[in-house]
Amino acid sequence: MSNPNDSSVHLLGWLWRKYLHKHLWLLLAALGFMALEGSMLGALSWMMGPMFDQVFVAGDHGAIWWVGGAILTIFIVRALASVGQKVLLALISQRSAADMRTELLDHMMEQDSAFHQTHPPGFLIQRVQADVEAVGQVWNAIITGAGRDLVSLIILMGVALSVDWQWTLVACIGTPIMVLPSAIVQKFVRRRAREARDSGAKLATRLDEVFHGIIPVKLNRLEGYQSKRYRDLTGDLVRAEVKAKLGAASIPGLIDIMAGLGFLGVLVFGGAEIIAGEKTIGEFMSFFTAIGFAFEPLRRLGSVTGIWQNAAAAIERIKELLDTQPSLTSPALPKPAPKGTPEIRLENVHLSYGDTKVLNGATLLAPAGKTTALVGASGAGKSTVFNLLTRLVDPQMGKVLIGGTQARDLSLPDLRGLFSVVSQDAALFDETLRENILLGRTDVTEDQLAKVLTAAHVQDFLPKLASGLDTPVGPRGSALSGGQRQRVAIARALLRNTPVLLLDEATSALDAQSEQVVQEALDQLARGRTTLVIAHRLSTVRNADKIVVMDKGRVVDEGTHDDLLARGGIYADLHALQFKTDGPTADSLAQAAQDQRRKGNGKAARGSGDPGETSLLSRISRRLFGR
Ligand SMILES: Nc1ncnc2c1ncn2[C@@H]1O[C@H](COP(=O)(O)OP(=O)(O)OP(=O)(O)O)[C@@H](O)[C@H]1O
Ligand SMILES: [Mg+2]
The missing domain is CATH 1.20.1560.10 (ABC transporter type 1, transmembrane domain)
Known part of the structure; x- marks a missing residue:
């Protein structure tokens, strides 16, 4: 005072x-x-x-x-x-x-x-x-x-x-x-x-x-x-x-x-x-x-x-x-943004929020123009990697390199202009569907827009909306379903046409049939771009050029789907869990785990108290959830 x-x-x-x-x-x-x-x-x-x-x-x-x-x-x-x-x-x-x-x-x-x-x-x-x-x-x-x-x-x-x-x-x-x-x-x-x-x-x-x-x-x-x-x-x-x-x-x-x-x-x-x-x-x-x-x-x-x-x-x-001054700002003398399609590299990155360690020496490479998938348990730090790339957060230690240039050496607009992000929750504004897709751009022709709408399968639900593209989507897009919102986010990404694509559970809110069509659209979109995909459903990532397995803030394994299966680590366990019980369309870990438990016990048991049980399930659940 x-x-x-x-x-x-x-x-x-x-x-x-x-x-x-x-x-x-x-x-x-x-x-x-x-x-x-x-x-x-x-x-x-x-x-x-x-x-x-x-x-x-x-x-x-x-x-x-x-x-x-x-x-x-x-x-x-x-x-x-x-x-x-x-x-x-x-x-x-x-x-x-x-x-x-x-x-x-x-x-x-x-x-x-x-x-x-x-x-x-x-x-x-x-x-x-x-x-x-x-x-x-x-x-x-x-x-x-x-x-x-x-x-x-x-x-x-x-x-x-x-x-x-x-x-x-x-x-x-x-x-x-x-x-x-x-x-x-x-x-x-x-x-x-x-x-x-x-x-x-x-x-x-x-x-x-x-x-x-x-x-x-x-x-x-x-x-x-x-x-x-x-x-x-x-x-x-x-x-x-x-x-x-x-x-x-x-x-x-x-x-x-x-x-x-x-x-x-x-x-x-x-x-x-x-x-x-x-x-x-x-x-x-x-x-x-x-x-x-x-x-x-x-x-x-x-x-x-x-x-x-x-x-x-x-x-x-x-x-x-x-x-109050932000700490995440553009450098005084920014380096030029990398040209073409950059590779993405994390070198020994450490990040904590307060006392909580989130990344603990993460090192990974996403090759230029290829699709790299990040898999791992909930909380392993996958989304955090995306936040580092787009500089929503800076690491305490280590390097985040985009096309050989450190992310923090680029101006923020240049850096963020390299990425399109489609994430778990597509953030829509309380505007019309058209405005939500164009996001202020005025250089998009109706023809281009129509192509994007078809590719992202927004066209599929347009006829159901009262005024088509000019329908207001409500606060945070509440008038659309989760899957519809995700398709809007995909349309935005298509329109942005950036060299790097970050997909964080981009199809998680879609039913199996829509997922398949949208996945095709995303595969198309990913072509020629450096793409990072986060997905819990392994069916989504099996075709990735490279799969990176994360656990507790580190990269613990990497390779192709076949390599990883052959090696039999976390990925193989995860895969077995998802595909053994329900087949390739299984989409819920919890559901799979429950099924597994039922099979293992022969009757509906509430938490197996049997100390002798060293089933696949308990091994996986120990790895995934630490218990
Ligand atoms: N802003 C924050 N403040 C504190 N802790 C955070 C913050 N953001 C993330 N975390 C913590 O960082 C850890 C990793 O979070 P992250 O979102 O990267 O996990 P994830 O691997 O993407 O998980 P999921 O598969 O559930 O999306 C979590 O334990 C989370 O609690
Ligand atoms: Mg996440």
């Missing part, structure tokens, strides 16, 4: 340089309008003098018209200036909020995956939406304060002083008692505002989790549980917001008390002078109106401090995000 970077001046300076500076001319125009609006109050209070003294007291009929006309003009100018400044302010604050939001989005998209694992989407959405909103409010408050309110205050004080400087001094008698309490209140408000912003982010995160996980919530009957968690969190927000409000409102409250003291003083002091005939009623009315008008802008200026503390808490959070 004592961090000098959190000081109001520092934050304001930052805000000014980054977002407001470029709107300088608009700002000056808005300030001009506000000054005009503010000065009209001074003019109005000044007109009280002639109104009382010439019209009411002296009874000058002619004066009614010019005084009345002047007052009408004052109100018309004020109205026009007020409209002008509001429109300009809205323009400035909306434009700078839009800049800030876009910059935040750009910045967050650059962050490492680790950042996104620790900053859930709801939290980030809250930063981009609500926190930027809070900053927008302060621009309005500060600019209006500095423009209209400060100008009116100065002019009104001028009018009051011109009537009587002693009265003015008396009216301001309460001011010194304001200083200390408001300094204390400011700190209090900032602290509460921070809490409110943080619990706002937590609430947004909960909402995001619930809405994204709505199906599991329903199926596990978690509605009551989620609702209670949400309600508990709202309690924190309510407390923080109410306390912040109390603090923020207490400053204008103090100003009110100060005003009361001032009025009392002026009445006692000035009342005596009027009774004694030293001052006219008109002068008193002019003074009284000026001071009366002055308290409103003063109260507003007082509340600016509260609004500012609230916004400062939001700016701190936004700045924190903008100051």
